[in-house]
Amino acid sequence: MILLAAFLIPTLLILVLIWSDICRKSPDQKRTYLSRLHQYLSQRYLILLSLWQRRTLEFSTKNVRQEQQRILLRRIRRDRNTEYGNLYRFSEITNRELYCRIHPLTEYGHYKDYIWQIGKGEENVLISERPRVLSVTSGTSGSTTILPSVKITTTTFQQGFGACFNAKFIAYPHTRNLQRTAKFFYPPVWKKSESGIPIGPNDISPTASQLGSSSYSTPAAGYEITTETEAQYIHLLFALKDGTLGFLEASFASILYHAFAFLQHHWEPLVxxxxxxxxxxxxxxxxxxxxxxxxxxKPDPQRASQLAVEFVSGFRGIARRVWPQLNLVLAVDTGANKLYGSHLKHFFCEGVPTYSPIYAATEGLIGVNLWPERKEQHYLLCPQSLFYEFIPINLHEEEQPRTLFMDEVKENEVFELVVTNASGLCRYRIGDIVKVVAFHNQSPVIEFKYRKSQMLNVRGEKITEEDFYQTLQRAVKLWPGAVLLDYCCIESSLFGPFCGGSDPHYEVFVEIGGVRNLSEDQRYKLDQCLQEDSMVYQSFRRKGSIGPVRVHIVAMGSFKELTDFIIANVGTSYNQFQMPRVMKNKEFLDFIQRKVIS
Structure with missing residues (x-):
């Protein structure tokens, strides 16, 4: 009896303490005990797991030369007996320097035939194992590519998210509360290769793990909906129903921006x-x-009335008004998503901290943001994920330029990124331009600058996506009352003989709020700003070898329709789509041209 009491009393005490902690951390007392207990236990497990994953990452950054060579040689040895490994003498490679001498820098065309063979079911071609999936890229350039993806890719992504999970808890301790997350995720439509390998985006579904099921406001059935409009409606419905919501999450800021834009115009049926x-x-x-x-x-007239009052009052800061306990917005807001991120920060989600947790591509996890509280979005390169090389920016136009390793780059220098991943891509030029801004232990901390493919260049002036965006924002400030909602630009050569001008020039399509039209003088402000910001562009304009920018205004909602059109045509998913700011596809140009109203 004494032994039984000695066991029961501590057990009951522990249960009481757990229940007390759950009640203290759970602002929504209407949730069932089992739901809160499941989230509490899942969160405790994830806290411990993320701590271990963070420590593993930290350890790998303390000797990047050794860690990088270990990762490289392990992958080279794994594939040394493949058709590809025999061709490039993988069995002879003993260090990273020899690897770079034997194997050339590559782009997608180098692998196209090998991937086709894999899709047909041929084995031991590029990699020694059968791919988990043939991953479809985002289609930023106007078309998608297909890349093999093995299980280890998913594992490294999970480790990256774990490190970010840990960073989030350190920066924002109140995120340990048992609040739900509105995760906007759209299940992709999968296809299969000739040999039965799934073809689709490399997305991690919220339903892939039971650990987080109690953490999401959308029920599991909502993640079964494959049509974007219906799925978006359901995500919003269950998010709005929960007045104690703690987080908004999506892979990219564009997804949350479009969700709020939809809410702004369709809140009545949701209420x-x-x-x-x-x-x-x-x-x-x-x-x-x-x-x-x-x-x-269940019917909730009180919540509906609260929401209606807030929506009628306008949508600036609406997120914090309908969810007073909202802690964080998690979404990538760099590159093409910078404009959408700005709309969230300064309008819909005004006053709510935002966190861009990872820098990734279909090729693999590149970096993690360990500093959620900082305004700048900087990413620590993950030495265990990819083998990295860096092409100095002054050499990136060469076919086979020299490269630097992680331990050779210097702070404040700009590079084109080259990766060797776990899925058979060797010395692969992914097309991203990054800047080394600092070091964490021995690993570079980088800032994403722009995509090589997203550059305006009709006469050799080379205006990057990032530079054009900054200039466009400056020009919009000279249009009284105007708010830039979305945009893309096109080199006049894409129009063929119907470009409307004899000299090569830029055609810019903008979706703007606050004004109905712009005068020709106002439109010309963009060209003037470009001349002020780029001496090379100014020189070509003065010589008359580049014509003035032509600005077109499109109807409201046109870029959302363009998003739907591109996704339907290139086969990517909403979770990974990024709007191409420099449009290079004639079919997409024709679509946006039909939306011009002025």
């Missing part, structure tokens, strides 16, 4: 559904999915 406790009957959903979702809803 009505919350009032009545049902899913809108006009929404096109499978019967079983609708049944599961309706089971999660």
């Amino acid at each position: 009505e559904d919350i009032r009545l406790g049902r899913v809108n009957p006009q929404l096109s959903l499978a019967d079983d999915v609708r049944l599961k979702l309706n089971a999660q809803l």
